[in-house]
Amino acid sequence: MARRRSNIQKPLRNFSFRAYLLIHLHTFFASLGRFSRAPFNFMMTVSVIAITLSLPSGLLVSINNLQSVSGQIDLNNNISVFLNQSVTLQRATELSTLLQQDSNVSQTVLIDKQAALEEFRQYSGFGSAISALTDNPLPHVIQITPIASINNQASLTLLVAELKKQPDIQLVQMDMGWLDRLNGILNIAQRGVSIITILLGFAVLLIVSNTIRLELQNRRDEIDITRLVGATRSFIMRPFLYSGFWYGFLGGIVACLLVNLSVWLIDGPTSSLASLYSSSFNLNYMPFTHAVLWITFSISLGIIGSWIVVSRYLSELES
């Protein structure tokens, strides 16, 4: 019997890391081979995952694009200073030069009310109505460009408050207001995308789980047989985890392709719209690092979804 005993020990002694890698490699491709036998079902699941993930990733790309638009505008955050009607042109010029000397101001432009009226008459289409006016209703306006370093809200507000103290100034208007509101909306949208990502992440988890559950049922006999000849839990789980991996990997890649395809489709009309505003704005595609993160996220969901189902199934079987 000693001879026989030594024989059973043999498999364990012969266990090699190389063989272990080969098993992995074999399972890796075997799981792909199984898909090739039912390509339609496989592609359907991959498509569902891809479409599900393309929603949050597409939204994120849109937000990033809007942010880059607002970033470009950020550079010219002008302040318009409306002077009192009674202020004379001479006084306005004095004031403009005075403001120019402020350390926070990089440039001032005086818009003379007579010139403004002329311009208005020319471009507004109310030419004859304006001619009927006896006096000019427009005030002088000084347009201030703050220095580039004064980007934060607090120092801008301080500058505005200082301006408002001047007796000759009627109204100070920051063109920044709408930009802040846009940024506020974008922040909310970003939070929204996080929530949608979590929800749809769960959806992907459920899709993978359900698909793997069907696969488990189809291969019930195979699992029983491998268990009977001494397969460990991890040996049985491995092919299913690889299936999960493939679903996640391909689903993630197709999602990124879908998003970039959409960007490409929208980019043309966007550029022509931007050119109407004499801007050379182009939409940004999904950054490579984001694509890698989305695919990693998708792979994790695939593996986790598969793991949950298979380990539950095996726990029920084990005595």
Next chain:
Amino acid sequence: MLQFINVSKRYPGGVDALKNISFELPNGEMAFLTGHSGAGKSTLLKLIAILERSTQGQVMLDNQNIGRISKRNVPYARRKIGMIFQDHRLLHDHTVFDNVALPLIIAGLDRHDIKRRVRAALDKVGLLGKEQRYPITLSGGEQQRIGIARAVVNRPPMILADEPTGNLDPELSEEIMHLFEQFNQVGVTVLIASHDASLIQRMGYRTLRLSQGEMVDNHG
């Protein structure tokens, strides 16, 4: 090799499948397990395969109480037993070679060793040259031989066969039994569950007879 000590198995609902069973199967012995259906044969085999756990008593395999080993160690204990089934339990979408190689792949042998051992096992059951066939293209007797090759390929110290000749005609049954005798002759412990009384009698080995969960006969 195999020892049952006062083993009882009660299923949920109060059905006593086995009542106080004790017997010993020494190393290198061959024996039959018989009894009518419902006598507890299947339950006894399931306890050895660790598909069920005993309610009372000890099931010792190779000096290890397999009724009490952890789930993690169950697969390794199962590798000491080569199991053979009435319905063969083959993977029909895999070749004969892959079916027989399964226990070796699970044990993590390298490809070269697997090839050598599978060919040796197939040679022993007379199926050499049919490695690349699919089980479905072979006869019932040949399919059972694939199952036997798979059971012995990793050279377990014990073979457990559940109605291995249940679907075969007498002539083929005889051949299969002869195979088991050959394995027994090189030292493998063999336990065969069967209700083929005449075959058992002709073979003339020790017979364990179960009736309503009790061991009623245990002679050599």
